[in-house]
Every structure is written in C-alpha cells, then in structure tokens.
Amino acid sequence: MDKTIYLDNAATTKIDKEVIKAMLPYLTDQYGNPSSIYSLARESKKAIESSREEVAKAINAKPNEIYFTSGGTESDNWAIKGIAFANENKGKHIITTNIEHHAVLHTCKYLKKYGFEVTYLPVKENGIVDINELRKAIREDTILISVMFANNEIGSIQPIKEIGKIAKEKGIYFHTDAVQAVGKIPIDVNELNIDLLSLSGHKLHGPKSIGALYIKNGVKISNMLHGGGQERKMRAGTENVPSIVGLGKAIEIATENINEKNEKIIELRDILINGLLEKIPDTILNGDREKRLPGNVNVCFKYIEGESILLMLDMKGVCASSGSACTSGSLEPSHVLLALGLEHEIAHGSLRLTLSKYNTQKDVKYLLEILPEIVQKLRDMSPLINQN
Amino acid sequence: MEEYSEKVMEHFFNPRNVGEMDDADGVGEVGNPRCGDIMRMYIKVKDNKIEDIKFKTFGCGAAVATSSMVTEMVKGKTLEKALKITNMAVAKALDGLPPLKMHCSNLAEAGVKAAIQDYRKKNGKEE
Numbered sequence: 001m002d003k004t005i006y007l008d009n010a011a012t013t014k015i016d017k018e019v020i021k022a023m024l025p026y027l028t029d030q031y032g033n034p035s036s037i038y039s040l041a042r043e044s045k046k047a048i049e050s051s052r053e054e055v056a057k058a059i060n061a062k063p064n065e066i067y068f069t070s071g072g073t074e075s076d077n078w079a080i081k082g083i084a085f086a087n088e089n090k091g092k093h094i095i096t097t098n099i100e101h102h103a104v105l106h107t108c109k110y111l112k113k114y115g116f117e118v119t120y121l122p123v124k125e126n127g128i129v130d131i132n133e134l135r136k137a138i139r140e141d142t143i144l145i146s147v148m149f150a151n152n153e154i155g156s157i158q159p160i161k162e163i164g165k166i167a168k169e170k171g172i173y174f175h176t177d178a179v180q181a182v183g184k185i186p187i188d189v190n191e192l193n194i195d196l197l198s199l200s201g202h203k204l205h206g207p208k209s210i211g212a213l214y215i216k217n218g219v220k221i222s223n224m225l226h227g228g229g230q231e232r233k234m235r236a237g238t239e240n241v242p243s244i245v246g247l248g249k250a251i252e253i254a255t256e257n258i259n260e261k262n263e264k265i266i267e268l269r270d271i272l273i274n275g276l277l278e279k280i281p282d283t284i285l286n287g288d289r290e291k292r293l294p295g296n297v298n299v300c301f302k303y304i305e306g307e308s309i310l311l312m313l314d315m316k317g318v319c320a321s322s323g324s325a326c327t328s329g330s331l332e333p334s335h336v337l338l339a340l341g342l343e344h345e346i347a348h349g350s351l352r353l354t355l356s357k358y359n360t361q362k363d364v365k366y367l368l369e370i371l372p373e374i375v376q377k378l379r380d381m382s383p384l385i386n387q388n
Numbered sequence: 389m390e391e392y393s394e395k396v397m398e399h400f401f402n403p404r405n406v407g408e409m410d411d412a413d414g415v416g417e418v419g420n421p422r423c424g425d426i427m428r429m430y431i432k433v434k435d436n437k438i439e440d441i442k443f444k445t446f447g448c449g450a451a452v453a454t455s456s457m458v459t460e461m462v463k464g465k466t467l468e469k470a471l472k473i474t475n476m477a478v479a480k481a482l483d484g485l486p487p488l489k490m491h492c493s494n495l496a497e498a499g500v501k502a503a504i505q506d507y508r509k510k511n512g513k514e515e
Contacts, residue, residue: 303446304446305424305425305446305447305448305451306448307448307449308400308447308448308449308452311397311400311449312401315401324424324448325423325424333424344421344422344423344424345421345422345424345446348421348424380406381403381406381444381445381446381452382444382445382446383417383426383427383428383444383445383446384421384426384446
C-alpha cells in the first residue's frame, strides 16, 4: 500500500488547491500591511474585507460581526473570558458541558481562579445534552452558556436551536464552539439565536492558525489582545492576510451546495459504520446514530487498546485517531468517552475515523478489509479475552 | 507524539512468545485496565530455570513490545537472574522508550516477578 488513506479530518484537513491559489498573491506580491494607506496596502485591506463577507455569509451573520483570530482555541478563549470579564457585575456563573473541547474546558477552569462558578452539564448516552438539565442549571447570576455545536470526537450534534431559544428567553449570552460544524452542516446564527460562535480554517480545507469569532452586534465583551486598532479595535495585531484570504475561500467552497456534498460523505460514513458493526463482534458505536456529523465514525472495539490499533493502521497507510490514554499523553482515556458512561477499559479501545470530501468508496472498502484482521490480531494477544 | 524506536516497532509487529499456557507453573498478572494496560505472564520452570514463557497483553505499542522483549530476556535464565532484570534493562534492550511510555516497561519487570512469585508460592518456596 503506497497510498495514504487520510481518515483524521476532525484533527485537520488537507488544504484545497483553490484555497492555495487564492492565498498565493498575498504570500508574494501583495504583501502590504492593511493598516497602511498606499494602494498596495489597500489591496490587502480589500482582500480581508471580502473574506469577512464570505465568512459572514456562511453563517448568515453581518460582516461587522466577524473578527479574525488565530484559530478555534483563541476564539473560544476570547468568547468565554471576554464575556466573563465584561459581565461579571451581572453575575459570575457559566454553564457548559462535560464534553467540550479543552479550549473551552480549560478556559472555564482558569476562570474559577477569578471567582467564576462553572456548571458542567452531563450528556446522555448518545452524547447529546439534556435540555432539562440545562433549564435546571440556569441561575440568577448565569451570564454565559457555552455548548459546542458538534462534538469533535463522537460527532454528536447538540440541540443548538433549543439552547439558543432558552438563552434568549433568559437574557443569557450563548456561545457555541462550532469548529467541527462550520462547513459541515448548515448554520444560521440568527435562526439559532447564537450570540458568539467560534470557527477554524484548517478543519474545512483551509490553512492552519486562522479562525474567526462571530460576535453578535450589541454583545458586551472584553478584548483579549491589546495593541493596535485592527479588527475594529477588538483584536490587536497585524492581520494574517494570506490565511484570512484562505479562510474566506475555504469557507466559500465548504458551504456551497453543502447538503449535496454531504449526501456522498454520509453514504461513506454509513457504509463504514454498518460494515464495522457487522464484521467485527463486540463493537460499540459511540455517539448518536442520526444526530451526527456527516463524516464522523467513532467506535470502541472491546478487549483491545487504541494506540495499538493506530500503529497497525499506520503500517497499512491509514491515518486515524483514538481516545485512549496512550494517545492523549495521560493515564486517562478521553473525557468525552467517559462522559458517555463507558468503562475505562472500553474507552481505551476507541477508534475515530473522520471523512472528508476527498475520501472515496475505495478508501472505505479497504478499511473494512483490513480492520477486522487488525482487531483480531490484537484480540488474540489480549488477556481480557479468555481463550475459547 | 514521540516516535518509537525501530526495535520497539519490530517487537510490536512481531511479538515473541505470545499466547497462553495450560500447564504453567506460575502465572502473574499486572497492570490495570483503567490505565489501559494489563500484562499476563505464564512461566514453565525446570531445574530452577525458566524453560518456557508466554504472555498476553492489553495495551499500547510500548506495552506489547516490552512484554515481548522481557520474555526473550528471561527465557532460559535461572529464577534469580530473571528477577534481576530491571525495567531500565528492558527499555534499553529496545533502544529506549519515549519518556511518557517508560511506565510500560515497569509492567514487564513486574509481570515476570509476579509469575515467579506465583510459582514459588505454589511450590512452597516463598521467601
């Protein structure tokens, strides 16, 4: 097998050739600083503003509600700390979930040092937040609800519309980490009553280290980076022009005919899920069967460990990921899998395969050929199964 | 993630002495499924020497490779010599392990010790 089969698109994606083409002039001749006044600089400024329009269009926001950042992590940090510090006179309570990305969880943990209280909503077995739990958690002093649009590990899509409605009724700001969802499923921030939304370029075939935070007009938020007057004095620092252009192009491509493109990815996903459950005994599908990102497959193979599976897949040219402890650098398996109520030893045997528009039927077929053998080889070695 | 040595990969893909033993003289099981690794060692003892050894391991690449390596290192050795094999020696024999994986080599040493202890207990030779 000399070809790489890339099935880790939730980690990052291959950059689209059209995106590189759009970026190239800004990496070469169009190097002007957008803050300067000569025409070379004006070209850069124009490029940024046209990218801002594309990003806004993708989520049905206004261009002046889009702020470019260095990526999903910065957007999450800014949204949560920015709302917390700007609104602490109203209250110091934040609600989030126990399956958020670390960019959200660790930011909330940091805020505890400043006297903020955080409620972590549990999820149901399918990895979806219980709306009743959210209602119960809301207090007089709640200033922010932060719930991810779709989970990065198990792909579960959260009830964003219901959450937005509740947040609006109660007058609480609503932030969603939509890093895995933008460009994958249609999003309309107005219809969903979202006040703040984080997105990232490299998850949708754009460049790395570029993202955006949508901040609805009128939302009270503090700056995180202080310095020059860029981004309407909200986010200092010379703009990363080529990457901003790349993000604009990538999001334009990703949101074009999104439902049509999803049909193909969903078909591959379902072949993979059904094939794995059928061919490999003692396999558990993690996350919801229906309310799931088009490209996400996440399973646990009982009695074996995830890193071993990844090493064997790598040998066969397949890139994938796992929520086992050995792949996280700690002794604990993924907090998301544990939040589903899985036993530790089962969570250690997880495998995540995430598809993109570049995957084919052939890729999926190959995987369904090699995975049963790999799982069997590791199970033959496992002391958790009694011989015969 | 830090890379494994070629030797680790070679032992991971072609582990020596994998299996179970119906007539083992000693069996030792170490590790914890919560942490993601369990190692079970079976030994056959003759004339105070480890005549045969088999293992089964649930764990990462390093856990499998250290299990495989330690079985090669103790096979044919006297029990006393086998007990002297340290996790550092196992790691060294594999051309080193990434720092985060060093704890996996503890399992290999502990697995052999547990199997010998079990043998001695069964034969009234507990020290």
